[in-house]
Amino acid sequence: MDVLEAIRRRRSVRQFRPDPVPEEMIRTLLDAARLAPSSYNLQPWEFVVVTDPEVRRRLRVAANNQAQVEEAPVVIVCLGSLRQQDALAARLEASLPPDAPPERRERVMKTVQRHKHDPEFRKIHVLTSTYIGVAFLVLAAQSFGLGTCWMGGFDPDQVRSLLGIPEDFLVASLVAVGWPAEGLEFRPRQRRPLEEIVHWNHFGRRPDWEPVTSQ
Numbered sequence: 594m595d596v597l598e599a600i601r602r603r604r605s606v607r608q609f610r611p612d613p614v615p616e617e618m619i620r621t622l623l624d625a626a627r628l629a630p631s632s633y634n635l636q637p638w639e640f641v642v643v644t645d646p647e648v649r650r651r652l653r654v655a656a657n658n659q660a661q662v663e664e665a666p667v668v669i670v671c672l673g674s675l676r677q678q679d680a681l682a683a684r685l686e687a688s689l690p691p692d693a694p695p696e697r698r699e700r701v702m703k704t705v706q707r708h709k710h711d712p713e714f715r716k717i718h719v720l721t722s723t724y725i726g727v728a729f730l731v732l733a734a735q736s737f738g739l740g741t742c743w744m745g746g747f748d749p750d751q752v753r754s755l756l757g758i759p760e761d762f763l764v765a766s767l768v769a770v771g772w773p774a775e776g777l778e779f780r781p782r783q784r785r786p787l788e789e790i791v792h793w794n795h796f797g798r799r800p801d802w803e804p805v806t807s808q
């Protein structure tokens with residue numbers, strides 16, 4: 594399946610067959626995430642793969658009781674590493690030569706300070722790249738015909754304590770993975786039309802396109 598086909602076929606799947614997903618496939622999904630681009634090559638993603646039914650049952654409780662968390666044979670808990678963020682800040686600082694001109698020193702140190710100490714910036718920086726890894730993972734799953742449901746609806750503290758996730762990892766997303774239930778029917782996709790979201794050369798200037806109607 595090519596990438597465009599995977600993108601077009603992917604829908605959020607919330608009902609699964611109980612059949613297991615071969616470990617080799619899970620490995621391939623995680624490897625696709627690993628190959629995603631990231632800011633400064635940060636690679637903040639780490640994953641807790643949950644297959645144990647009892648852990649999935651408890652994870653469901655932490656995820657607003659969403660049934661797919663228990664029903665999918667695999668739930669991948671996607672984490673963003675603040676340790677990687679700290680390592681990046683240290684790398685940036687170390688990259689500054691001792692004889693750097695004051696102007697450059699000031700600019701780099703301002704960047705380093707944000708990367709080291711600004712909690713909001715750090716969180717957004719780590720999560721942005723983590724989500725790109727998650728998107729790659731979800732598309733890789735689609736290429737095998739696996740269904741996924743990307744979830745942001747969970748209590749991060751409950752997930753953290755259930756899985757023993759250290760404080761310096763952000764719980765970014767849960768992804769339910771499994772074989773879609775037989776006969777699943779999806780509602781037509783709700784998407785804003787291209788004409789509404791694309792500007793050409795200048796905000797508000799629209800391309801002269803026929804409407805695109807891909808579902």
Ligand SMILES: Cc1cc2nc3c(=O)[nH]c(=O)nc-3n(C[C@H](O)[C@H](O)[C@H](O)COP(=O)(O)O)c2cc1C
Pocket residue numbers: 603604605606607659742743744745746747782
């Ligand atoms: C960041 C994020 C968080 C989401 N959280 C949930 C969730 O907690 N539960 C759920 O059932 N779907 C969740 N979804 C799935 C969206 O509802 C879904 O992608 C959207 O409605 C479009 O439908 P589609 O994925 O079938 O194209 C989430 C998707 C993303 C990207």
